[in-house]
Amino acid sequence: MAYVASRLTVTITLMADQEEEQGNTGDQNRKPQDLPQVLLLKPPPVLSVIGEQSFLSNKYQFLKAWESPLPLHQFLTAHAGTIQAILCSGSAPVTDDLLQLLPSVRLVVTASAGTNHIDLEACHRRGISVTNAGNVFSDDGADEAVGLLIDVLRKITASDRYVRQGLWVSEGAYPLGSKLRGKRVGIVGMGSIGLEVAKRLEAFGCNVLYNSRKKKTFLSYPFYSDVCQLAAHSDALIICCALTDQTRHMIDKDVFSALGKEGVIVNIGRGAIVDEKEMVRFLVHGEIAGAGLDVFENEPDVPKELFELDNVVLSPHRAVFTPESFVSLCELVVGNLEAFFSNKPLLSPVMDV
Numbered sequence: 516m517a518y519v520a521s522r523l524t525v526t527i528t529l530m531a532d533q534e535e536e537q538g539n540t541g542d543q544n545r546k547p548q549d550l551p552q553v554l555l556l557k558p559p560p561v562l563s564v565i566g567e568q569s570f571l572s573n574k575y576q577f578l579k580a581w582e583s584p585l586p587l588h589q590f591l592t593a594h595a596g597t598i599q600a601i602l603c604s605g606s607a608p609v610t611d612d613l614l615q616l617l618p619s620v621r622l623v624v625t626a627s628a629g630t631n632h633i634d635l636e637a638c639h640r641r642g643i644s645v646t647n648a649g650n651v652f653s654d655d656g657a658d659e660a661v662g663l664l665i666d667v668l669r670k671i672t673a674s675d676r677y678v679r680q681g682l683w684v685s686e687g688a689y690p691l692g693s694k695l696r697g698k699r700v701g702i703v704g705m706g707s708i709g710l711e712v713a714k715r716l717e718a719f720g721c722n723v724l725y726n727s728r729k730k731k732t733f734l735s736y737p738f739y740s741d742v743c744q745l746a747a748h749s750d751a752l753i754i755c756c757a758l759t760d761q762t763r764h765m766i767d768k769d770v771f772s773a774l775g776k777e778g779v780i781v782n783i784g785r786g787a788i789v790d791e792k793e794m795v796r797f798l799v800h801g802e803i804a805g806a807g808l809d810v811f812e813n814e815p816d817v818p819k820e821l822f823e824l825d826n827v828v829l830s831p832h833r834a835v836f837t838p839e840s841f842v843s844l845c846e847l848v849v850g851n852l853e854a855f856f857s858n859k860p861l862l863s864p865v866m867d868v
């Protein structure tokens with residue numbers, strides 16, 4: 516945490532120095548009620564790590580809905596005409612109904628890579644720009660994906676449990692895991708996280724194949740437009756794509772059948788990309804070999820059947836979060852707000868209207 520605090524202090528000091536050089540210190544002297552209003556519906560995870568003081572720039576008046584004694588609807592109605600931006604994360608959906616209540620909103624900044632909690636169509640229709648976490652989470656997401664794959668293949672956490680329970684002494688050797696080198700790994704979603712996963716897997720000597728909305732002409736990995744075909748040619752599938760209407764339950768029983776008894780699935784995208792009931796059924800019946808899961812359909816509820824399975828590694832939706840990535844996120848969020856309120860191009864636009 517000391518690392519985070521010191522890098523952040525450097526960043527904030529640098530920003531302050533630059534502003535002084537530009538003679539731009541006026542915002543600090545403005546009364547809070549004159550500053551642009553930014554709504555927070557729920558505290559994003561980054562807040563508890565970075566701290567409010569550092570995350571919430573004093574150039575804006577942040578309205579924290581969860582701190583108000585008023586019921587949410589009343590709170591929003593009271594500020595309806597003045598809220599210009601929303602800062603959100605996956606835990607607080609930005610729906611068309613919410614936006615209807617807030618006619619002055621022109622920007623939604625999400626502190627997440629995924630945007631499935633935002634009604635993008637409604638934002639587009641209402642002329643609202645949207646930004647996300649851009650590439651700041653790509654390294655950590657890719658590290659976790661590869662970590663989960665290695666864990667499942669080499670049975671790392673399962674054998675850790677075995678040793679801790681004293682079973683090495685009473686039962687002898689633990690069953691061997693299987694080799695990573697040479698495995699055919701199908702990446703579903705070749706965005707910035709998928710590309711980082713591919714780089715890492717190449718270094719481990721795997722054969723990378725992929726599925727994506729479109730073939731990437733700059734990549735030489737085999738491309739499969741059909742995810743079942745990808746599964747049929749893969750020893751493991753890593754899900755890194757976004758959750759959209761097109762990808763919801765895209766990993767279904769046909770994909771699991773194509774992956775087969777020796778196949779492993781890793782999901783760091785969103786739980787609902789996978790038909791979770793089918794995945795549990797395939798795992799329980801030994802019809803796929805294992806799973807490494809950071810995301811689930813109804814978080815924080817995880818299907819209880821998975822707790823019994825030693826070939827499943829579970830993680831509480833934290834693949835992309837590290838204090839270091841939160842520092843970069845913090846800079847990006849502040850940068851997007853600054854860009855928007857000074858009519859400059861957004862730093863990580865999902866939709867710039």
Ligand SMILES: O=CC(=O)O
Nearest residue numbers: 626627628629835
């Ligand atoms: O899951 C995390 C994110 O979308 O940032």
